[in-house]
Amino acid sequence: MDCIFCKIASGEIPSKKIYEDEKILAFYDIEPQAPVHFLVIPKEHIDGADRIDESNSAIVAHVFQKIAEITYELGITQGYRIVSNVGKDGGQSVRHLHFHVLAGRELAWPPG
Numbered sequence: 001m002d003c004i005f006c007k008i009a010s011g012e013i014p015s016k017k018i019y020e021d022e023k024i025l026a027f028y029d030i031e032p033q034a035p036v037h038f039l040v041i042p043k044e045h046i047d048g049a050d051r052i053d054e055s056n057s058a059i060v061a062h063v064f065q066k067i068a069e070i071t072y073e074l075g076i077t078q079g080y081r082i083v084s085n086v087g088k089d090g091g092q093s094v095r096h097l098h099f100h101v102l103a104g105r106e107l108a109w110p111p112g
């Protein structure tokens with residue numbers, strides 16, 4: 001499958017890794033939208049949050065648990081935002097489930 005995040009997960013395409021285990025990878029976004037902007041992906045290909053079901057939902061809990069640990073390790077104390085864009089209207093450009101973690105400045109709400 002021609003999926004850029006699958007290639008990043010396998011190491012075929014390099015990334016600036018923050019955290020990795022057998023199930024997930026966290027790496028910095030190449031086009032940061034905040035002073036700290038990284039992505040967390042499952043290594044298993046899942047198209048997006050709209051494809052979470054009973055068989056694969058455990059990965060979401062794992063991702064959120066690791067985000068709490070990673071942000072603590074990075075010294076992020078003023079809060080952050082977790083975003084998962086879905087489909088065209090959600091602005092998803094890479095069709096492999098990923099969670100953006102944005103921090104380091106006060107973020108606007110609602111998003112544009």
Ligand code: AMP
Nearest residue numbers: 015028029030031085091092093094095
């Ligand atoms: P989305 O638009 O929500 O699908 O997010 C995809 C994100 O992946 C964007 O923020 C891109 O900047 C980021 N991205 C695309 N290619 C790479 C890459 N090779 N390394 C790191 N981040 C990437």
